[in-house]
Amino acid sequence: MTVGTPRLHQQNVELFARLNQELKSIQGQVGSGKVDLKLSGNLHDISKLNAAEEKKSEVTQFMQNAKRASKDIEFLDVALDRLQNLTVTFQTMAVESANDMLGQKEKDLLILEAQVLKKEIFDLANQNDSSGNSLFGGMSGNKNPFIMNTDGSVSYEGSALRREVKVSPSLSVQQNFSGLEIFNNISDGEGKTSIFKLIDDFVLSLEKGANKGHSSNLFSDSGTVDLVFPSSGSETDFEFVLTTRDSTSKINTTIYDNDFSPLVSEINDLTSSTGISASIVDGNRVRLQGSAVELNLSNFSTSNFDPEKSFVSVIKDVSSSVVAEKITESRIESDLIIEKIQDAFEQFSTARAQVA
Structure with a gap:
């Protein structure tokens, strides 16, 4: 529902201008003495003036909401673009790690790069908009919806619901995402896993020096x-x-x-x-x-x-x-990790398309 925000904003601007003109006309007539609004004789005009003032206030609020939503969407777009780029980097690392000729020095370097990558994605997951609200915390008031535990695992303490704001009497647009739908929604066979757990599995496959999930010919020497x-x-x-x-x-x-x-x-x-x-x-x-x-x-x-x-x-x-x-x-097989990274990229791309 974010695509129509500029159009709604323009409609609200036009409505605001029309109401403002009507108010100026009535108030101008009263101020010049051409019209004397008395409760006994001009109840309709007084009610019209009050209703117009209320409508003007409502439209003003809608305009402010639309502007704020547009800014929030800009922050989301930048964050999701960065997530896509980081995922491409992750995919490159995973493909490189599948090389059977990879030495321990190269593995150690990939582990370090993966840990840096995880920290950068974690920081993005806790990024706030210009008003200090989390981009991926949903309706929760947590500025940092993702928590790094002492063992290095990451937990989500935000809301499962997106935050929305009204930009017209009948329409609301989203201001952020739930972290669950962005970072914790990667297909994992029968369930879902998080991008953070996926990076942990990648590091684990390198640390154990065994990222191969299928054997060679078991009968190569004998039957x-x-x-x-x-x-x-x-x-x-x-x-x-x-x-x-x-x-x-x-x-x-x-x-x-x-x-x-x-x-x-x-x-x-x-x-x-x-x-x-x-x-x-x-x-x-x-x-x-x-x-x-x-x-x-x-x-x-x-x-x-x-x-x-x-x-x-x-x-x-x-x-x-x-x-x-x-x-x-x-779960720590390189081919499966690469498949999950692709799914993560598709998740980020789909989310970005919603705010593009």
């Missing part, structure tokens, strides 16, 4: 491979996809007290179509065997995410415990 899953604790849901040249199978099971027999059973139920069988070696170490030339594991996720432990270790030499590679939890 046998061991997978070491994270400890389940009392209860954990595990999900991943096994892919051969001829089949794709989604495994989704709940593990209790580190007993991985349900996962093994689910894989074995599909042996006729996949050619892959499973068995428990010890605890959370599961052995896969088969005649397939190629086997890949991807889209791994766990309900008890722990950045220190949520990965699958791949042991190709099953006579040893040497880890050949680690498959990260899907």
